[in-house]
Amino acid sequence: MKRNYPRGLIILNLVTIGLLLVATLMVFLYAPVEAVMGMVQKVFYFHVASTWTGMLGFLVAAVSGILYLRSKDSKWDVVGLAGVEIGMFFTLIGIITGSIWARPIWNTWWTWDPRLTTTTIMELIYAAYLMLRQGIEEPEKRARFGAVYAIVGFITVPMTFLSIRFFRTIHPVIIGGSDPSSTGAFDMTPAMLQTFIFSLLTYTFVFATLLWHRVRLGKLAEKVEQLKLALND
Amino acid sequence: MDAPIDTLNYMIAGYAVIFGGLLLYVASLFVRTARLRREEAMLEEDQE
Numbered sequence: 650m651k652r653n654y655p656r657g658l659i660i661l662n663l664v665t666i667g668l669l670l671v672a673t674l675m676v677f678l679y680a681p682v683e684a685v686m687g688m689v690q691k692v693f694y695f696h697v698a699s700t701w702t703g704m705l706g707f708l709v710a711a712v713s714g715i716l717y718l719r720s721k722d723s724k725w726d727v728v729g730l731a732g733v734e735i736g737m738f739f740t741l742i743g744i745i746t747g748s749i750w751a752r753p754i755w756n757t758w759w760t761w762d763p764r765l766t767t768t769t770i771m772e773l774i775y776a777a778y779l780m781l782r783q784g785i786e787e788p789e790k791r792a793r794f795g796a797v798y799a800i801v802g803f804i805t806v807p808m809t810f811l812s813i814r815f816f817r818t819i820h821p822v823i824i825g826g827s828d829p830s831s832t833g834a835f836d837m838t839p840a841m842l843q844t845f846i847f848s849l850l851t852y853t854f855v856f857a858t859l860l861w862h863r864v865r866l867g868k869l870a871e872k873v874e875q876l877k878l879a880l881n882d
Numbered sequence: 883m884d885a886p887i888d889t890l891n892y893m894i895a896g897y898a899v900i901f902g903g904l905l906l907y908v909a910s911l912f913v914r915t916a917r918l919r920r921e922e923a924m925l926e927e928d929q930e
Contacts, residue, residue, distance in 0.1 A: 682886060683886065684886055685886055685887070686886060686887065686889060687886035687887050687888060687889040687890070688886075688888075688889050688890045688892075688893040689889030689890075689892040689893045689896065690889075691893050691896075691897075692892070692893055692896035692897070692900075695896075695897070695900045696896070699900070738903070738907050741903075742899060742900060742903045742904075745899050745903075746896045746899055746900060749892050749895050749896045749899065750892065750896065752892060753887065753889045753892050754889075855904075859907070859908075859911075862911050863911065865915075866911060866914055866915050866918070869915065869918045869919070869922065870918055872922060873918050873921050873922050873925065876922065876925040876926065876929065877925060879929070880925060880928060880929065
């Protein structure tokens, strides 16, 4: 059966793939090797972009939650779930890549630093969102509970973002200057800064593309669920 | 000035996670979509 594939999505797919290729080339060929940390510093560009994308996903979920509660339109529930799923995925990538970076720089895979702790709490809060949804069969109730949870759960995002600015931490602060006790901070050269900003832009496109695909999947799941309910009635 | 420390293996591991993870997620979207389409087709058949 031929499926309707939006032209805009095809274009977005191609633009995103192109941007990802350019960003990767910039990381490996344009940005210089950092003088102290060596090659592992290059993980930083996509590590920060991943965590940025994760937070963007949670923001989309919170905004969708508000829109759902106002309109009761199930499309916002689909968008909210998509935002959380993508947010969780990129946050997990951020946690793992951060841990890989930390091993040679902090001499440990993990430490209960304020940033790492708040990021873990944030990820677990959204894992609970998925579990909550799994436990509710009635679609309207599930959407309402999910919306409220996504709005309340969003408090963990500014908490995570600001943790390295409010607390004494060894995690470097890229924008705004690091705590003197941080380990692994570095001054960015113009080429590093350009690569960093381009990576953030690229990941924003990656996010938009994946969100569109995930929303389409969510709408299909919704249709299948309605067909099942209709057959059961 | 001292040469930077050798952290190439960690960089490779980091990017393996980044690109491997992205590929896995995209693949999961495809697999789930295909499964739902099959289910949709079956349910529509049952309805007729």
